[in-house]
Amino acid sequence: MPEANSIDVVVTVSDQHVHKLDELARHLQAQGLQIDRTLRELGMITGTVASDKLQGLARIEGVNAVEPAGQAGVPPPQDDLQ
């Protein structure tokens, strides 16, 4: 189970590093990212990290951005505006 102060994140890997995704994944893991998925076609890695380790992830070479993952949705089925 993730810790109480952990957050879901999406790590976007820079264009220059997308071919080294596995290597980068290891670095991210070492810095505290609990990896959920490695998305090869998109050059992204999703996972969970303790909020105090967020900055550490962003400083890894090859990381373009670390952003919190949110939710998307649609209204309940009884609404006629979708």
Next chain:
Amino acid sequence: MTTFNQGAASGASNAAEQTGRFIVTFREGAHAQALSALHQRTGLGSGQMMSSADFNDGRVDLSQLPAEGGVVFEHLGMALVSAAPSAVGALAMDAGDDSAILAVEPELIVHALSTMGNLSGDYLRGFRDAANSLCARAGSPGETEEDREAEIEALYADTAALTWGLQASKAGLSAYSGKDIKLAILDTGLDLSHPDFVGRPIVAQSFIPDVDSVQDGHGHGTHCTGTACGPKTPAQGRRYGIAYKAQLHVAKVLSDQGSGADGGILAAINWAIDKQCSIVSMSLGANAPTPSVFYEHAGQRALDKRCLIIAAAGNNRMSNPPYGFVGRPANSRSILSVGAVDESLRIAEFSARDTMRYAGSAVDIVGPGVNVYSSWPMPARFRALRGTSMATPHVAGIAALWAEKTGDRGAALWQRLMVNARVLGGLAVDVGRGLVQAP
């Protein structure tokens, strides 16, 4: 392709003035190789090349450049160089799409338009005509925006044969079916027991934790799938589906309660690209006005892999300032954003408006999004709904028809949809380029 035109325009009366320097554009990700090619061909090594990072805040002072040498603009992946013409020529011969250097082009002197003295008559006449046309469309001085919006451009209605949306978009008349085009719907899934989809080959995957099936317990996904890919001749009722021979890919990224995580949505986009889908339709979003880096990159990397992502602009329109905004992920510049119009082709009262606060957050195109009849989970079978969610699969299905007809994929397919849209009288911040049209 080699882009090099050394002095070709000299002598012509409208020749652009050249500085004698050249702009070298590097291929994305090939920065080091491009610098090495530059060194090899021109002899300019690190001793003569400065970096934009050498200057305070990246403000490059061109007066500091050596007579033989140049500067690398690190953020742009470009260099500005002075070198012997023969050396530049040799570099230009190597340039092209498969080289570390994409292009070598002469640096030109540009002027603010007001200071240009010799504009051609054709240019000025074209400018005048365009301005007159804009003036005419802006209406007379006393006319309000509401007056103009009240003008009805058309009035469509469902018939026994076709929904109004398939008439207005011309999808119902098209000779194309989306045959062999792979199209993915990322939504709440599909009612697999629906008579209009029983027997249809479907590639399916759930991205909801602990849910294996894409069975739709909500209805939204079944409705959107129906519009994009429903059958040409349903056993009951009128035709409502567009790309009836597309290879349907269904990804369940929203739960039966209608929500899902960005991580699952990204995983589904990744899956669709891996399956070589040409089109991804996403009638979903978050009410967030700011774009995210990850959706921007997901859209761009999908386009680079010949896949076009199409998303609903959102239903947050307000009649007063700040008017609402295009939500995430449709507000990404690399994702085609779809608004909704009604049966008279007026902007729908709920359809999100481009606030122009963030680059790329525009409404790109609109589709039929009011009183849209399509499939709904059994036993209801059919239902009429409204929303930009309903407009989006119209655009996705029609994209499949264009993809089949032209072979266009990715950014070329995006452009094909845009240039063929039917221009509407509404404001561009509402309707973008206009109403999507089928081939």
